[in-house]
Amino acid sequence: MKFKQSLVLLFVVPGIVAALTPADLGAEAPAASHVATTRRSSHPKGGIELIGVVRLDGTMHDKSGLTQTLEDGSESDRFGGLSAMDYTGVGDRFLLLADRGVGDGEVTYPCRFHEADLVVDPASKTIHFQLIATRMLSTFSGAPVVGSLIAHDADLHTANGTHIWTAMDPEGVRRLSDGSILICDEYGPHLVIADVAGQIKSELEIPERFRLKSPIGGIYQTGVYPNRGLEGVAVSPSQKRFMAILQSPLVQDAMIRDGKCLGLNCRCIVLDAVGKSGFVEREYDYRLDDLANCVSEVLAIDEDRYLVLERDGRSGSEAKSKRIYLVDTALATDVAGIESMPSEAVPERVLPVSKRLWLDLLDPQFGLGGDLAAEKPEGICWGKTLPDGRRTLWVCCDNDFEPAHKSEIYCFAIDTEAIRH
16 A cells, blocks of 8 residues: 555553573563574575564563453453554663453553563674553543444444543554654544543544444444554655545445445545644545455555555464465555445456565465464564664563463564665
């Protein structure tokens, strides 16, 4: 998905560090600080090399300071559910965004993001992880933002827009040049800008046809399907545009089968970021590989090209598709004027964004597939440039707050040739 100028796609445990080679991925991360080395191949395939994996225990606590238990008895300060990440541009500091919490919205989980230092040492081939802080999200008035479906239902059914919404399922995050934070979510869906403390200061308007609507007679007619809203967000290098992308097609662009919204034409929207007005400039059609796939994230390369993380919903040996595509929007058709698209066919007179496979996370060379394949790689971001001139690309995986599952973060070294035209 690419726009001729730029876009934004709609976004540890204290003292625990682990760095593993692909061969080590099956091992448990130690409970105390630890650093293990990774080996670097002399000629990485395709100019992309996995230089380390951080695996964080599912029982770890964050730095929220919360002590109460949630409705299901789980801890309110559990670390996990990583849905997105972004580099702050300062030192080795990253933002890690958590989603709506334990139980897929069944509890009143206070939404949050974390600040963590992720340090890659090319000389020793090590990765260090340290959780620095946890920031709680709050509304314009300062009320806590929660992941509760009950709160979300209240938001959805309040007439005349008089209700100040309090529920979010955060899925995408980007740090803007002024230090503020851009966040997208699936519930509204919403695209908001928060300050560094986590308080929402403004909301960007998105097209009404993207909004989640109440079903009529039990049937969804238009808008995003539940839990299929804005999944990723990107900011163009010039910071003139944001691009937000849906996880799956809109209801009017899909077919509903067995309670699932299925289709291949997934929309992304480009918004004017100047003055943070949120004026929608255009929409593009991103074609999914398979009806079973969804989009997890988008990341800008330049003003027209993006990386899009597309995946299936399986883990372990059943996982077949965890791929990052290089997408170009330069020649794509603006589909903003098309109210409804076919569920599978390419719409007439429409040229979707071009895409080519750029990084297959299940490629045997990385050792991340087979029984070790994570179900939900969810976030991608650029990090610091290595001393040898290669860029670092980071990927985070959502463990659904399951204590038995690790939160994984991968780091790849990218040759400049790998992202040139």
